[in-house]
Amino acid sequence: MNFTEIERLEEQFQVATYAKMNIAVERGCGAWIWTSDGEKYLDLYGGHAVCATGHSHPHIVKAIQEQAEKVLFYSNLVYSEIRAKAAEKLVSVAPESLTKAFFCNSGTEANENAMRMARFATKREKVITFSGGFHGRSADSISATFLGNYRNLGKPNVPGHVCAEFGNLESVRELADNETAAIMLEPIQSMAGVTESSPDFFKGLREICDEHGIILIFDEVQTGIGRTGNWFFSGSDLAGNIEADIITLAKSLGSGVPVGACLVNEKVSANIKTNDLGTTFGGGMLAMAAVLATLEAIENDKMRENIAEIESYLRERLKEIEQIAAVHGKGGLIGIEFSENCKSVHQKLLENKIITGTSSNPKVLRLLPPLCVTKGEIDLLISALQKAV
Numbered sequence: 001m002n003f004t005e006i007e008r009l010e011e012q013f014q015v016a017t018y019a020k021m022n023i024a025v026e027r028g029c030g031a032w033i034w035t036s037d038g039e040k041y042l043d044l045y046g047g048h049a050v051c052a053t054g055h056s057h058p059h060i061v062k063a064i065q066e067q068a069e070k071v072l073f074y075s076n077l078v079y080s081e082i083r084a085k086a087a088e089k090l091v092s093v094a095p096e097s098l099t100k101a102f103f104c105n106s107g108t109e110a111n112e113n114a115m116r117m118a119r120f121a122t123k124r125e126k127v128i129t130f131s132g133g134f135h136g137r138s139a140d141s142i143s144a145t146f147l148g149n150y151r152n153l154g155k156p157n158v159p160g161h162v163c164a165e166f167g168n169l170e171s172v173r174e175l176a177d178n179e180t181a182a183i184m185l186e187p188i189q190s191m192a193g194v195t196e197s198s199p200d201f202f203k204g205l206r207e208i209c210d211e212h213g214i215i216l217i218f219d220e221v222q223t224g225i226g227r228t229g230n231w232f233f234s235g236s237d238l239a240g241n242i243e244a245d246i247i248t249l250a251k252s253l254g255s256g257v258p259v260g261a262c263l264v265n266e267k268v269s270a271n272i273k274t275n276d277l278g279t280t281f282g283g284g285m286l287a288m289a290a291v292l293a294t295l296e297a298i299e300n301d302k303m304r305e306n307i308a309e310i311e312s313y314l315r316e317r318l319k320e321i322e323q324i325a326a327v328h329g330k331g332g333l334i335g336i337e338f339s340e341n342c343k344s345v346h347q348k349l350l351e352n353k354i355i356t357g358t359s360s361n362p363k364v365l366r367l368l369p370p371l372c373v374t375k376g377e378i379d380l381l382i383s384a385l386q387k388a389v
């Protein structure tokens, strides 16, 4: 089918809820995708922060092909070798205190379950989240999202959500008390425009949580699975080496096969009994094969080391463009801040067949490339940027 036919069918038979680029993706490889019209695009948005291992990485394709031939799915009513291996591998790369995984299907679901576990563990209801944070669109997660207008889309909101200012410990101290179940945050606020905070902020949050018996949740749906060059933000020097009680994951975790997870410490898991949490599809075999193969591919191909090197190279080369006011973020989660609105830069890059992301800050262009992106591919971005500005 050509693009016009595909577009007509999608528009006719799908609810009109997404603003789309005028391309139809047919296949992908590494940091590249090919369209229905035979055009080739450099994907520095990584399929919406999902394809950290690159598009259709052969190790992952093989793993899910082999699993599909054995059995596609059975729920948690049965044990499964591939689930056992995926859980073991995920916990093995997690910060030391996080010893168990709960599998679900998406980022919003991981956050809902994390908040529920925090409420079980503390027997309290209040949750503190932050201005500029995004946590998903289901009821509890959207109620925890104080970015833009999202919360209003989720009316009526779940009660018990309050908002502190990201980076401001005093604002957290004013809200944190012995009725607070959880403090939840994106450690780098991606959608807000790749907003960062200092290691001291994270250390301060850990202290406040310890003082009041509050569960600290890091929403690592974007920062997890190698994105910053560390397996996770939690426990890394970016976080002042403190560890969250729960990390939530999705996006890159299955390289495109839908899967989410919560990684939890003993304090949290000790309070969960049979039937407290559940989901039909969580831990399904196809998703588990994708999780295991994703972690193996990142490790085998040294992608975390690669993205750390790419970040330094990219930062160096971006200095050549004087219209850039600042560069935010870490590893493969980068916000390029321009001195003015960068909508036209985003559009011109797309016309030059380079996909990047926007953010809710009109001056910030977001990059979330596959972790296997090369210096040569970064050079293509720099040349296109020089023309676009």
Ligand SMILES: Cc1ncc(COP(=O)(O)O)c(C=O)c1O
Pocket: 105, 106, 107, 108, 109, 111, 134, 135, 136, 137, 186, 190, 219, 220, 221, 222, 250, 251
């Ligand atoms: C930080 C963060 N948390 C949660 C979510 C929600 O994930 P999902 O769309 O898989 O529900 C997103 C999605 O963009 C996200 O970026």
